[in-house]
Amino acid sequence: MSSPPKNYLVESILVTVFCCLPFGIAGIVFASQVNSKFASGDIDGANQASADAKKWMKWGIIAWAILAVLYLIFLFGLGGMAMMNAGDF
Amino acid sequence: MLVISKTKIKYIGLLAFGLIVAILYYFINPSFNFFPRCPLYATTGIYCPGCGSQRALHDFLHLDIRGVLGHNVLFLFGILVFTYHFSIKILNTYFKKGYQNILYHRKTPIIILVVVIGYWILRNIPIYPFNLLAPD
Numbered sequence: 001m002s003s004p005p006k007n008y009l010v011e012s013i014l015v016t017v018f019c020c021l022p023f024g025i026a027g028i029v030f031a032s033q034v035n036s037k038f039a040s041g042d043i044d045g046a047n048q049a050s051a052d053a054k055k056w057m058k059w060g061i062i063a064w065a066i067l068a069v070l071y072l073i074f075l076f077g078l079g080g081m082a083m084m085n086a087g088d089f
Numbered sequence: 090m091l092v093i094s095k096t097k098i099k100y101i102g103l104l105a106f107g108l109i110v111a112i113l114y115y116f117i118n119p120s121f122n123f124f125p126r127c128p129l130y131a132t133t134g135i136y137c138p139g140c141g142s143q144r145a146l147h148d149f150l151h152l153d154i155r156g157v158l159g160h161n162v163l164f165l166f167g168i169l170v171f172t173y174h175f176s177i178k179i180l181n182t183y184f185k186k187g188y189q190n191i192l193y194h195r196k197t198p199i200i201i202l203v204v205v206i207g208y209w210i211l212r213n214i215p216i217y218p219f220n221l222l223a224p225d
Contacts, residue, residue: 004193007192007193007198009170009174009192009197009198009201010170010171010174010192013166013167013170013171013201013205014167014171016138016139016163016205017138017139017142017161017163017164017167018139018142019139021129021137021138021139024205025202025205025206028198028201028202028205029198029202031198032195032198032199032202035193035194035195035197035198036195038193039195067125067128068125071125
């Protein structure tokens with residue numbers, strides 16, 4: 001018996017906890033499909049679900065990066081001066 | 090050869106990124122500082138399953154498990170799953186063991202999905218004992 005395709009379950013959980021809930025939930029759903037399809041012998045379906053899970057994980061990370069960059073721009077653009085003046089962080 | 094070095098670069102990159110994040114969150118307490126807030130909480134006042142994980146990470150790096158539990162129970166669960174997954178992977182790859190990874194059981198993702206959604210609902214109920222799950 002061969003091993004199942006990567007189901008990205010751990011990555012999806014980390015995406016859920018650390019950042020982007022909808023992407024993480026979608027990832028967990030596809031991870032479940034990877035496991036159940038592989039168990040029932042549908043190797044192609046399992047591979048497809050694995051690719052989908054990877055896609056959602058990737059978008060979760062991209063969304064995180066975009067949010068982080070936007071936040072930094074916001075921080076330095078608007079709050080930077082005020083914070084330096086306050087000097088208490 | 091190329092594939093191996095590529096994976097290595099990926100892991101070194103991830104390790105470096107993890108280290109930077111860890112140092113950042115070790116020295117700066119997200120409770121009082123300029124770290125971003127959860128967009129869902131900021132706009133609607135609803136806690137998502139990830140709310141409190143930045144503070145939980147800070148607590149975790151200071152080995153304050155009680156603080157982690159107070160801010161986000163799911164964070165500890167995530168750490169445990171992560172550790173489990175990579176322990177099995179390392180044992181199977183480098184020590185030639187054949188352990189079954191429970192995360193590849195067909196029911197595991199469904200159970201985790203139910204746990205996450207259930208946690209999401211429960212931590213938003215503002216009554217004892219559910220409010221213990223909400224980040225303070």
